Amino acid sequence: MMTAAKPVRQSPLKVDPTTDKLISQGAHFLGLAKKDLVAEAVRVYLEQRREDLRSGMVEALRVLDGSLKSDVMLLTGLTAEEIDAAGGIEE
Template identity: 55%
Template sequence: MAAASAPIKVDVGTDQLISHAAHFLGKAKKDVVEAAVREYIDKHREEINEGVRAVLSRLDGSSTSSVALLAGLSPEQIDEYGGMPKTS
């Protein structure tokens, strides 16, 4: 089964770099982009993990913390806007 693909948009200069690299490496542009993204993520894995840990530390299991995180607000701001409904 072939993997599904999703389009990405890059600026013209980046597209030219990808095209040149693909041409001279004898690869498809998608293969160059995939390899570059995987290398980038591997190189920055610790930073990514730190970000994940920081987000998870803001979650306390409550609806308020979940909504605040998704909305980009603090729990205090959620309370100022009327808070979350109380559940029994």
């Protein structure tokens, strides 16, 4: 028996008042809903930063090798050497 997929709920985006004013004005003059302007702006921004995203993902994958130490490194920003100097981690 298949179950229906739960609909994805929208979550509010909290921005400072100055940014909200810019979004409101931009959406008004472009004839868009605020949420549509923000969605398009995010898509364009991420497309422009694609290489930065790729580099970040590659680095995260390099660090995550499935070990507890790699998890701690990613979560804390410590290097493997720093973790070892602090007593290490038993796997």
